[in-house]
Amino acid sequence: xxxxxxxxxxxxxxxxxxxxxxxxxxxxxxxxxxxxxxTETVYGLGANAFEESAVAKIFRAKGRPANDPLIVHIAxxxxxxxxxxxxxxxxxxxxxxxxxxxxxxxxxxxxxxPANLTAGLDSVAVRMPDHAVxxxxxxxxxxxxxxxxxxRFSRPSPTIAEHVLEDLADxxxxxxxAGRTAIGVESTILSLVDAPARLLRPGGVSxxxxxxxxxxxxxxxxxxxxxxxxxxPGSMLKHYSPRARVxxxxxDDIGAVHAAMREQIARHxxxxxxxxDAEAGAFEDDNVVVIGLGAGAEQAARRxxxxxxxxxxxxxxxxxxxxxxxxxxxLAVWDRLLRASAGSLVEV
Ligand code: AMP
Ligand code: MG
Numbered sequence: 169x170x171x172x173x174x175x176x177x178x179x180x181x182x183x184x185x186x187x188x189x190x191x192x193x194x195x196x197x198x199x200x201x202x203x204x205x206x207t208e209t210v211y212g213l214g215a216n217a218f219e220e221s222a223v224a225k226i227f228r229a230k231g232r233p234a235n236d237p238l239i240v241h242i243a244x245x246x247x248x249x250x251x252x253x254x255x256x257x258x259x260x261x262x263x264x265x266x267x268x269x270x271x272x273x274x275x276x277x278x279x280x281x282p283a284n285l286t287a288g289l290d291s292v293a294v295r296m297p298d299h300a301v302x303x304x305x306x307x308x309x310x311x312x313x314x315x316x317x318x319x320r321f322s323r324p325s326p327t328i329a330e331h332v333l334e335d336l337a338d339x340x341x342x343x344x345x346a347g348r349t350a351i352g353v354e355s356t357i358l359s360l361v362d363a364p365a366r367l368l369r370p371g372g373v374s375x376x377x378x379x380x381x382x383x384x385x386x387x388x389x390x391x392x393x394x395x396x397x398x399x400x401p402g403s404m405l406k407h408y409s410p411r412a413r414v415x416x417x418x419x420d421d422i423g424a425v426h427a428a429m430r431e432q433i434a435r436h437x438x439x440x441x442x443x444x445d446a447e448a449g450a451f452e453d454d455n456v457v458v459i460g461l462g463a464g465a466e467q468a469a470r471r472x473x474x475x476x477x478x479x480x481x482x483x484x485x486x487x488x489x490x491x492x493x494x495x496x497x498x499l500a501v502w503d504r505l506l507r508a509s510a511g512s513l514v515e516v
Pocket of ligand 2: 325
């Protein structure tokens with residue numbers, strides 16, 4: 169395929185994708201190509217997880233540093249043994265409860281997984297996605313698929329196929345377009361190679377739900393100290409970033425938080441405000457573009473990345489985001505906003 173023919177975009181039904189489209193995409197995976205496909209969290213950029221050269225194409229397409237490992241997607245529990253070794257009983261218990269679903273487990277890697285996929289680590293991140301298109305593709309490909317989010321490195325993750333095309337159009341072979349993803353933020357990552365288990369990234373499965381099965385799981389939220397070691401490989405602070413600078417505002421006194429946000433609005437030409445629908449009405453200034461994230465954490469998660477990209481299109485120079493409650497999916501939204509802001513957190 170020449171660069172100008174790329175990518176081939178196939179619109180598919182989210183619950184019953186046409187077999188012909190799936191077969192063509194699976195063929196591309198087996199031939200070592202790149203396929204962007206929907207999952208319940210965000211769109212993934214997929215390649216044959218067993219083929220080092222195919223995996224290398226993912227890093228190149230995204231501009232992703234080699235020290236940031238990928239997630240492997242599997243079709244069924246039998247495939248887990250081809251990806252990981254010495255799988256503990258807790259992993260099976262978690263899989264029974266949360267798979268298919270937005271939980272990624274870090275386990276010891278199998279010899280079949282190439283070193284570039286795990287950034288040289290002896291562990292591998294794996295999950296079984298809960299989306300009919302992803303499941304059909306995995307089944308038809310008959311091998312695990314390595315797939316990070318289908319965005320350029322450090323950009324907001326894609327929740328619609330258009331986001332994939334914005335970032336990667338000329339770099340991938342096929343895009344399976346099944347509309348908007350249901351959850352909107354990435355999977356929760358839990359490391360079972362650490363004892364006790366360690367939450368590496370909050371995401372689509374809440375920490376509260378995880379702790380029902382793993383009561384001693386630990387979570388050390390991101391620290392903002394300069395030079396502190398990364399809490400997990402690849403979890404760098406600046407991430408998910410729109411082009412405009414983001415400042416995150418946190419505090420219980422709504423009046424004081426709004427006053428602090430207004431000070432910034434007064435000092436800039438064109439400002440984006442990201443907040444709940446309930447508070448959106450407080451920002452009606454001419455130089456402000458307000459995006460409401462709806463009501464509640466689930467809606468906020470679904471809308472977050474689209475909103476960050478929309479601010480870029482609106483040409484704002486600064487984005488003021490209101491920090492959500494850290495419960496349920498709110499913890500994942502908070503984590504993404506903190507990273508989008510590269511740590512610019514104002515506590516009021
Ligand atoms: P993405 O698929 O783009 O959401 O990114 C995958 C993320 O999974 C990486 O950025 C890492 O933070 C994490 N990850 C993948 N493999 C491992 C591993 N072996 N150990 C720890 N974290 C991992
Ligand atoms: Mg990503």
